[in-house]
Amino acid sequence: MARHGGRGWYGRVIAAAVGVTAVAAATSVWTAQAGPVGGQHPAARPAAPKAAPVSATIVHASDHGDHAVNITIDDGPDPNWTPQVLQVLKDNGVKATFCMVGPQAEAHPDLVRQVVAAGHRLCDHSVSHDTAMDKKSEAYQSQQILDAERQITKASGGVRPMYYRAPGGAFTPYSRHLAAGRGMRPLGWNVDSKDFERPGTAAIVATVKSELTNGPTLLFHDAGGDRSQTVAALRTLLPWLKQQGYAFGFPVR
Numbered sequence: 001m002a003r004h005g006g007r008g009w010y011g012r013v014i015a016a017a018v019g020v021t022a023v024a025a026a027t028s029v030w031t032a033q034a035g036p037v038g039g040q041h042p043a044a045r046p047a048a049p050k051a052a053p054v055s056a057t058i059v060h061a062s063d064h065g066d067h068a069v070n071i072t073i074d075d076g077p078d079p080n081w082t083p084q085v086l087q088v089l090k091d092n093g094v095k096a097t098f099c100m101v102g103p104q105a106e107a108h109p110d111l112v113r114q115v116v117a118a119g120h121r122l123c124d125h126s127v128s129h130d131t132a133m134d135k136k137s138e139a140y141q142s143q144q145i146l147d148a149e150r151q152i153t154k155a156s157g158g159v160r161p162m163y164y165r166a167p168g169g170a171f172t173p174y175s176r177h178l179a180a181g182r183g184m185r186p187l188g189w190n191v192d193s194k195d196f197e198r199p200g201t202a203a204i205v206a207t208v209k210s211e212l213t214n215g216p217t218l219l220f221h222d223a224g225g226d227r228s229q230t231v232a233a234l235r236t237l238l239p240w241l242k243q244q245g246y247a248f249g250f251p252v253r
């Protein structure tokens with residue numbers, strides 16, 4: 001139950017943030033120098049500082065081993081629902097992964113910083129949440145992923161998203177490799193709680209319980225409409241998962 005290495009995790013975030021600051025400084029110097037000559041070229045657009053590459057395969061496993069789950073919360077941040085989800089997670093001592101939509105992160109940097117400060121991890125969930133993204137051009141996919149990465153990193157104050165989850169799971173080999181090359185592990189899910197469809201709190205709870213054998217990564221949402229059922233379901237599910245002996249981890253990177 002108390003297996004979370006909170007201190008170690010914070011240590012890594014601080015180290016990462018320091019690294020980001022150094023690279024960001026170097027990047028802005030480069031941009032300032034390159035600006036006059038390369039200003040019109042798309043490649044000259046300043047990108048978020050790059051992290052070490054990770055595997056490009058879609059991950060589902062938990063870094064807390066076989067009897068652990070990864071709580072993932074998609075489509076926010078949202079000023080109404082994200083604070084409520086954060087409160088439930090806090091009340092249960094659970095860390096989660098928040099897959100954020102770039103413009104919403106940009107609009108609510110205070111929420112992004114609260115998520116990070118509480119020890120949760122960030123995930124890039126694209127700019128437009130286009131679930132047909134896998135049918136679009138590479139240039140479009142690149143813009144969707146890199147612009148959101150930039151928006152989330154700026155909103156967080158320099159903490160980078162560690163994962164990339166394609167909207168609706170619309171990954172392509174190209175998008176997986178692009179994200180992985182920037183340190184964002186492609187992130188799948190095993191259990192769709194179906195909370196987005198608002199089937200009722202009991203149905204959300206029942207779906208998660210019955211599909212838990214599919215694997216450790218559970219999908220919920222903190223935006224896109226009334227998420228009171230999601231909040232209520234998490235309030236029931238998190239203590240239940242603990243009673244079943246599950247630990248809570250992050251997806252493997």
Ligand SMILES: [Zn+2]
Binds near residue numbers: 074075125129167168
């Ligand atoms: Zn989504």
